[in-house]
Amino acid sequence: MDYSSNLNFIAGQVTIDGTLLLLESDVQELDFFERPVEKRNWTIKIIKGESIDTVELKNVPLMPTSVDLFSDGTLLLVQGRCLKDGKYVERNARRYNPNGQLVDAFTLGDGIESVQVDDEDTIWVSYFDEGIFGSFGWEQPMGSEGLVAYTINGEKIWGADGFGIIDCYALNVAGSKEVNFYYYDDSFLVQLNERKETIRYRIEGDTIDQFIFDKESLIAQVDHYSIRRFRIKNRTMTAKEKIQLVDENGKSIIGPVFMRGAFLYAYGKDGIYKYSSDTSGDKFPLGEVRK
Secondary structure, eight states, X not given: OOOXXXXXXXXXXXXXXXXXXXXXXXXXXXXXXXXXXXOEEEEEEEEETTEEEEEEEXXXXXXXXXXXXXXXXXXXXXXXXXXXXXXXXXXXXXXXXXXXXXXXXXXOOSSEEEEEEOTTOOEEEEEOHHHHHOOTTOSSOTTTTSEEEEOTTSOEEEEOTTSOOSEEEEEEEEETTEEEEEEETTTEEEEEETTEEEEEEEEESSOOXXXXXXXXXXXXXXXXXXXXXXXXXXXXXXXXXXXXXXXXXXXXXXSOEXXXXXXXXXXXXXXXXXXXXXXXXXXXXXXXXXX
């Protein structure tokens, strides 16, 4: 679909039903360690099919890095860094209604890599190393288990204890019965069903930033500019073909990529393109270059 904006792109997220959220602002640069956090305005574009809805959030005391939707239409806005200074702890998660009014605010901890809300409104939060081992004033970090599930109000209900996560690189919450995460240093991709492990794969050839399953393979972004197809054999996923995203005219799409569930979006200068591994409908070509 055609899309352009006069605002600066900050972050993006695919929701549980395949809707694309874009977080935008007129801010040129952000220092995520700046304290106190300046109140700023943020714009969220909700892109579903051919429709675009806009939510304006005013005077928000966060520098958000993640955004997602709950089933009632309220928005979750999360700041990845969270200061703890003695008894003072930042509330780095805020929930807003579609009119931009604050509904709730709570703490999800520091060092957040990714945040995704499932179909039961459980908030899944993955953490990078500083959120796991402690930084920014946290001696007992909330993210010490690497992956944690919270209620809609920010109460912890589950943690990935026992996995030995040093850094949770990638998260794909397809639903409450399918949560996939990739972590270091074991380099495993694990699938959970109702918070219990059902299968795990060893990843070989590259690390993974985000991913979707595609028939008998995995499509994954391995760095800011590169996407690869991983072939699956005997519970091992091995990096094989490089993938170049192209539009209907065979022109390369250059820009941010967002993956979740079975959906992949690419945000290029000529618009937004959507691919679904579950359907043959609104997909754009994935041009592959053999290794």
